[in-house]
Amino acid sequence: MLYLNQNISAAVAAALVTGLVVGLHSIRDIDPILEANVEALTRGEISDGFNTVIKLESSHTLICRGTGNLECKW
Amino acid sequence: MDRLKFQIIILAVVLSVSVSCGDKRSMLKTLTEFTKTEIVLPEDLEVCADGIFRIADMSTLKPMKMIVYYDSTECSNCRISHIMELEPLYRLSKEDGRFDVLIIFSPADEDIETVRLQLMYQDIPFPVYLDTFKTFSLMNSSIPQDIMFHSFMMDMDGKPVFVGNPTLDDVLNKVFEEVLYKCYI
Structure with missing residues (x-):
């Protein structure tokens, strides 16, 4: 159970880090008007x-x- | 065990958020790429006004143009039957005065004649363009296949600057106004 717990902790940490990296990457160089356009369309x-x-x-x-x-x- | 459950829930939340953001991110990426392309309006586009076809004169149009494009994958006849849904867009264009609307049909070869007849005999109170020789679709293969990107505004340099029909949604209309303002300052 401890081994499973450690694996899941690692997976959660990896997912959070990936999310953070992808998030930071995606907010770079984005035209706010285009972003608002997509937001309005979706x-x-x-x-x-x-x-x-x-x-x-x-x-x-x-x-x-x-x-x-x-x-x-x- | 509780900790395990908690961690699974967190993981599920992170994954679902990342999937839903992924859709928007992919759309934003497509839109960003699309804005870097240039839309070309060929000289052989036909226009049907008051039931009469003639070759369109693009030089008489305003530099900013709202394009509504129906390619050969769409049911042109169905779209023409419901074309009056686009009348508010024409009204907006007349009231605003800063842009023209071009509804462009580019049907498959076998549908051209049917589309011509439908445009001629359906009493449409605004001009509709026909890509009879497929020049528009060939010259503008950069237009994304996703139908979402088939209604767009092009600026004075022919670059797409906005996607969507602003008459369908207040928020979209607000963005559209911002785009028009930005293009004219």
Whole structure:
């Protein structure tokens, strides 16, 4: 059990270090406007209460009525 | 044992965060690469306005252009049937006055005639461009295949500076405004 524990500790430490390195690398040289653009594009589903508007792509929408089993149309 | 459980949970959290960030990071990377390319508008693009086709004159357009591109992998007929969804983008372009909108269809050879007929007879209140000779798609192979990148704004140098349809989302529209402002100062 102790051996397993040590292995998992090492894996966690490795994952954290990898995450940190990748994170630091990715924030370097990034245009804030492009970052905001990606952020806005990946916000996912938007709902206006009755019609659930699912953003499928940047230029197209799929409108679904109701909740649960949605009836959708282009 | 509790410690073991805790460590497994931490590992799962780290992995899931890294996977979800990976999607955005990959998109950001694609967008960054895309902004380094140059979009070329060929001289043989056809434009359909009021049901009549003619060769488009790009020199009359504003330097900044919002492109909505439908390549041969998309169902052109379906897109034309729903083309009025893009009307708000044209309205925005007219109200703003700083950019023009170019909806470009580049259908497969076997679909060209059907697309032409549909564009001619569907009462579309704005011009629509047709890449009849496939020049646009050939000259702009740098456009990512992901459909997400097929609506974009190009700046005065022909470089993509924004991706998405700003009329669909307030946050996207805010970013779009920032981009326009930055390009005009």
